Structure formats: structure tokens, C-alpha cells
Amino acid sequence: xxxxxxxxKKCKKKTxxxxxxxxxxxxxxxxxxxxxxxxxxxxxxxxxxxxxKYSTIVAVGSDDIINQxxxxxxxxxxxxxIIPLEASAEIENVIGVRNPRDAIDVxxxxxxxxxxxxMTGNRRHFxxxxxxxxxxxxxxxxxxxxxxxxxxxxxxxxxxxxxNVKKPKPEYLDxxxxxxxxxxxxxxxxxxxxxxxxKILEKNISxxxxxxxxxxxNKSVFITSGGSVISKTPQYIESTDEKxxxxxxxxxxx
Amino acid sequence: xxxxxxxxxxxxxxxxxxNLKNKGSIQINGNVEGExxxxxxxxxxxSASVKGPVMAKNILVSGKVDGVxxxxxxxxLDPTGAVSGDIKTKTLIIxxxxxxxxxxxxxxxxxxxGKTEKDELKDEVIAxxxxxxxFWDKNKK
Numbered sequence: 001x002x003x004x005x006x007x008x009k010k011c012k013k014k015t016x017x018x019x020x021x022x023x024x025x026x027x028x029x030x031x032x033x034x035x036x037x038x039x040x041x042x043x044x045x046x047x048x049x050x051x052x053k054y055s056t057i058v059a060v061g062s063d064d065i066i067n068q069x070x071x072x073x074x075x076x077x078x079x080x081x082i083i084p085l086e087a088s089a090e091i092e093n094v095i096g097v098r099n100p101r102d103a104i105d106v107x108x109x110x111x112x113x114x115x116x117x118x119m120t121g122n123r124r125h126f127x128x129x130x131x132x133x134x135x136x137x138x139x140x141x142x143x144x145x146x147x148x149x150x151x152x153x154x155x156x157x158x159x160x161x162x163x164n165v166k167k168p169k170p171e172y173l174d175x176x177x178x179x180x181x182x183x184x185x186x187x188x189x190x191x192x193x194x195x196x197x198x199k200i201l202e203k204n205i206s207x208x209x210x211x212x213x214x215x216x217x218n219k220s221v222f223i224t225s226g227g228s229v230i231s232k233t234p235q236y237i238e239s240t241d242e243k244x245x246x247x248x249x250x251x252x253x254x
Numbered sequence: 255x256x257x258x259x260x261x262x263x264x265x266x267x268x269x270x271x272x273n274l275k276n277k278g279s280i281q282i283n284g285n286v287e288g289e290x291x292x293x294x295x296x297x298x299x300x301s302a303s304v305k306g307p308v309m310a311k312n313i314l315v316s317g318k319v320d321g322v323x324x325x326x327x328x329x330x331l332d333p334t335g336a337v338s339g340d341i342k343t344k345t346l347i348i349x350x351x352x353x354x355x356x357x358x359x360x361x362x363x364x365x366x367x368g369k370t371e372k373d374e375l376k377d378e379v380i381a382x383x384x385x386x387x388x389f390w391d392k393n394k395k
Binding site: 144146147148149150151152177178179204205206207208209 | 260261262263264265266267268269270271272273274275276278284288
């Protein structure tokens, strides 16, 4: 009942694919194996897997194809599994594994956690986080429910799941922005500032918790997740009402 | 009131316009124009400037507030803090150097109702009929 979507670019060698297949067969969770190509994307393959009535669709690769598969799986009764290959540490933390071998073990036990996803206005989902691709400080306006935030920002991240952060409600997104200090300091202040750099950086970081937001920039900038572009500003981002049934490790909290 | 524990943190040189309502704690180091409301603590940092009412369980002011400050438990004004507006709270701590222009209303304290003309007349009568200080001592002798 398992349908596997491999990203061949993330498999170091052909033998790695074969090793994963062997291990899956060994523990009795073998299934249909498909591969992302120039012709068929991970999201198209996920649609095919769902049409074929597989109960579990597994993304084997990095954040990019994991998010593409999640796009099609959110709100569906079928479960999604992940075997991370060159995936971000955040993805590994979400499912509670450090390597493909552990991930295969996690698939065998099939412990399902229902999670909310982050979603852009163009319906691109992200499991962990999305960020603005800012090459230099950029004037940014974020519209939350009831208030507007304006700042010159050098970094902005929208986090859906952070393993070490316990949110009051899972459907909140955590927005972190790093803004620039705009005061013109004298030499003495600059020297003393070196010693208090950590404190300044701390004061320069803003965090907001919200279900949805609109992001505006003077010039359009890309929004990326796991290193791939998923959208661009101006953009609406929200936490999904629908949930993804994700297979996670035993020690991951509900 | 640890800044690190705040759900919402507004950094230096970040401007917020509108009503910032939060169940968790809020730390302000930037500029806010509008209402700030939290079920927990609000910390107005030394670099912060707030124009609007602030409502929370506990409020620590180290920066500038232009508006009513209302806490269900405690309001603290640090030496760098400046409030232009009324403060309503159960416990008020104003440290040396802090600036406070406004009225303080201690929530939970029994308020004295305004006196009517009749009450004032009654007071005068009582004052006249009350023996002056030392009366009882003299009479004891």
C-alpha cells in the first residue's frame, strides 16, 4: 500500500536507491517506486499515487519534493511519509530522524500526527518554514489581523513547525524578522556597540504569532522554502485549516 | 517579565500601527501607535515609544508611553520610563527618575464617593460638636 516518490538528484549513487528499496522490502513495506523526472514532478506523481488509492505516499528526497508532495496530501485521509535525503535539519526534526535508515523504521511503525501546514496565496504549502529571499535590507510591511508592521528588514522567516517551540495553538505561524538599526552612531558608540552586539541583535529581532498575514515589499522578492522558490511578494500566507497526516517517530509529541 | 518568553517581540526601529492583542506576553522595543492588550505581561523597553492605551496583567515601563496604562496586577515604572496618561492598577511601583504625568487609580481600593452639600453640612456639624485635640486629656486631669 506504499507509493514511493524518489528524487534521483538527491540520491548520491544508484546503489543508495537500491539500498533503500532493499531495506523497505526487508521490513515488508515495499510498494510502487516512482521517480521525479523533467516530465513528471513530485506533485504530479503524488496525484497519481492518490488516484491509484495508495494509503501511504512517501517522499524520498529533500524539502523541495517533500513540500510538493505535501501540497497534494493536505486534507486527504491518506498518510504521508518522508525519507529525507539531503533534507533540512528542520524536516528531520519534524519527523524525528537523523538518517534514511531511521526514517524507514519510522515508516514501519506508521505513527501518524496530524499537522497544519503553512500555505501561500498561490496554494504552495510548506511543512517547516518559508523565508523571504532578501539580498539586501528591504522595506517591508506585514499586515496582521488588526495591525500593520513596518520595518527595514534583512531577514524574514515564517515558521510553521519548530520542534523546540511549543505554540499555544498549532494553527499559528511564527514570524521572525531581523531589522536594521537605523541610528547613526558616533565612533565611541560604535566601539562600545561591539561589546553589546548580542544585545543589539536581540533587540533587533521581532517575533509575531498569527494565523495569517499579507506581506508587501517595494520590489517583489521571492519566498522560498527548503531552498526552492514557492512564491513571491506581495503575498498572503496562512496556516491551513486542513491537516496533513504525517508519519512521525515515536518520541515526537502529539 | 522575561523578554525571551514573550510571544510577540517588537524590535528596535520596527513600527506597528493598529491594535496589538495577544494572549501571551508582549515585549516592545520599537514604536507602536494603537492599543496594546495582553492577558499576560507587557514590557515597554527603554528604546520603545507607545502612543495608545496599554492593558495587561503586569506592565513594566522602561520606555515612553503616551496613553492609559491599565494592569490587573502591577505597573512598574523604571528610571528610564515615562508615562503621560492615567495608570490604573492594584500595585504601582515608580522608581526614582521615572516620569509620570497623570492620575493613578488603585484598582480594588474602596473609592470615596463624592460628597453632597448635605454631607458637607453634616461634616461641619460633626466638626463643631467634636471636642478639639487635648479635650479629653484636660478633662481627665
